[in-house]
Amino acid sequence: MASAPQASLPVFYKDLMPLNSRDHASWKGRSTDRAPWLHGFHAIPLTAEEFPQAARNFPIIFSTGPEPVPLALMGLNEGVNVFVDAEGKVQENIYIPAYIRRYPFLLAKLAPESDELSLCFDPTSDLLGENVEGNALFENDQPSEHTKALLGFCEQFEQAGARTQAFVEELKKHNLLMDGEVTIQQEGFEQPFVYRGFQMIDQAKLREMRGDVLRSWNQNGLLALVYAHLFSLDLIREIFGRQLQLGQGPVVAPAA
Template sequence: MATAPQNPALPLFYKDLVPLNSQQHASWKTRSTDKATWLVGVNSVPLTVEEFPQAQRNFPIIFTAGENPVPLVLMGMNEGVNVYVDEDGTVNTPVYVPAYARRYPFMLARLRPDAEELSLCIDPTSDLVGEGEDGQALFDGTEPTEATTNMLKFCENFEIAGTKTANFMAELAKHNLLMDGELNIDIGTGQPFTYRGFQMVDETKLREVRGDVLRQWNQNGMLPLIYAHLFSLDLVREIFGRQVSQGKGPQVLPSA
């Protein structure tokens, strides 16, 4: 169900990644846009656990399959389909946009595998950064501008949220709460559409968690986040319906 990055060696959205520096990018600027072209055709986007309360109002929240699962929001039920972003990048409905997508084309990354510090990097192929007259300067001489420091802070907060998300996922794994997911959508044709390839919280096992653990989860805010995920799954039918209304629904095979 998840859309893979075009280059497996790079994170989703990024076609290239270079460290931002005042020598190479002295005259570069960052530009705002009302188009999210990098989201076109992307049906799932990584999500931090802090975003669950906002995201669950608009999207189903699922977890990737396999080891080291991460949370995702579904913006389309099939690969290559995003029902909220038109072909020109226009977000066609007011929805919450995950921080992962809002930080593009910036991100914090290690310049070397053994490096301890993260450096602010950019995707130089993006039209949101580069030389030109429009936009906010990234550097004032050798010093970063307010625009750059604000983006650095945003990316730092994203990394902090990522650590909290990893802790949340580790707690789910500790109690073996994730199960292979399956979503069935019946549109009345007698041939339901079935979606697999993801994980979800097992409600049966959740009901069996010890009371002292549930009390701790309630106090630290984890329990409401689990239920935000579970409640959000009801939105798959809305996503599916939007796909069908946009002519992007899966094909119904003729009866034998």
């Protein structure tokens, strides 16, 4: 169903360029209610602190591999996103993950040996540029208040990412992640649809955990994240139904 991104660039980003006052002094950035870059992406990286809000709209799973990443499923099949229309309009009244809201900006290392992160952007995006109508990115060769706010958001995202990694490490420490499988029997089809290729929390092992660990998780908020993930899995069948309504379900011959 989903695996951690393997490309050298993060999901959505086609290129990266550092933002600086020398090259982008007259550039502006604009906001938008459309996200055409979401087309073709069904699994969006999610920070742990977003679980309670995201769980209302999306199934939350973990990618496969030794370094699992929490993902919000906006579709069950590769290339299918049931929350974005052909023009990039995102469905109203749903939670928009921070990863989506951050685009086209992010913090990145300009040199592998450096620990310093710089504000970068995807130069292929039409959300910023010299001829864009919007907020100035620089004023008097200094970052504008708009750019400072963008930087602050990206910094908060990085911090949330570190906390998410710590949460996943805690799950791994207690061996709570298991290979997931969802079977959906659809009327009119002889064989059920089976989705694999993701990880989920093992409820049997969760029930066997020591009481002192669970009390600690309850106090620091981790237990709420665990249950947000588990409850969200019920939405997998709803996403499947939305795909069928949109004519984007898996192609399988119906029963005779």
